[in-house]
Amino acid sequence: MDRFDFTRGTAVVTGAASGIGEQLAHVLARRGSALALVDRDAEGLERVAEAVRADGTRPVTTYVADLGDDAAAHALGATLAAAHPDTTLLVNNAGVALGGTFEQVSEEEFDWLMAINYRAVVTLTRALLPVLRANPGSHLVNLSSLFGLIAPPGQVAYATSKFAVRGFTEALRAELAGQVGVTVVHPGGIRTRIAQSSRVAASVSAGEEASEKAAFDRLLSYPPEKAAAEIVDAVERRRPRLLIALSAKVPDLLARIAPAHYTTLLGLVMRAARRSK
Structure with a gap:
């Protein structure tokens, strides 16, 4: 496909109130x-x-829409398709974290996260794919995560949602080859509000929650404006x-090197990094 033309049509971006969006x-x-x-x-x-x-x-x-509400996500998809028939770019960026x-994570908490991180991606893609197909040269971007590449302990719900986004996007890319461009994005530690706004399972103690959020926040150092520029360049x-x-x-x-043992290797890398500071 030719390079994407940003001057033609509308770009839809979810999770646009902060961070990468x-x-x-x-x-x-x-x-x-x-x-x-x-x-x-x-606001x-x-x-x-x-x-x-x-x-x-x-x-x-x-x-304004709560993508954690399946009915609201479906309504939003229909509204966007009707209001913006010139859409040439859809970026499914909205996401939440749950430690x-x-x-420890209840069924209700797990389902809440899956609704936003995965089901809304599928819903909006389904609603807008006919529009993207109708506008030659269109492109779809779905944001997975570092945790769509690895699955560490304490992140079962989040990793499940992001691996699902990865699988959905990679299979869809193969189906749409030559028709609609498709990119899956795996951000590492991007400096956004996700740590502060993340949820921790209700069964987790206050002390554990504070420690979990502080550890997560320390990983977030990459500038969001730089991440956004890289995504646009990839499109x-x-x-x-x-x-x-x-x-x-x-x-x-x-x-890739050690698929059965990477959690141990990552632990060694992280401990070495902390000692070097």
């Missing part, structure tokens, strides 16, 4: 895309939209797979 909105606006921005945080979404409008000349439309072992070049930061590339390499 916010920075994607700015980069895409500067590249000439009209935008349809989605988030459940109405944050409007703040981003106003800043993007000041940063570019193309239209910016906002949609805790499998036994333009039609790259099928993008790993962002060494914190994704090194674990991916270890998982």
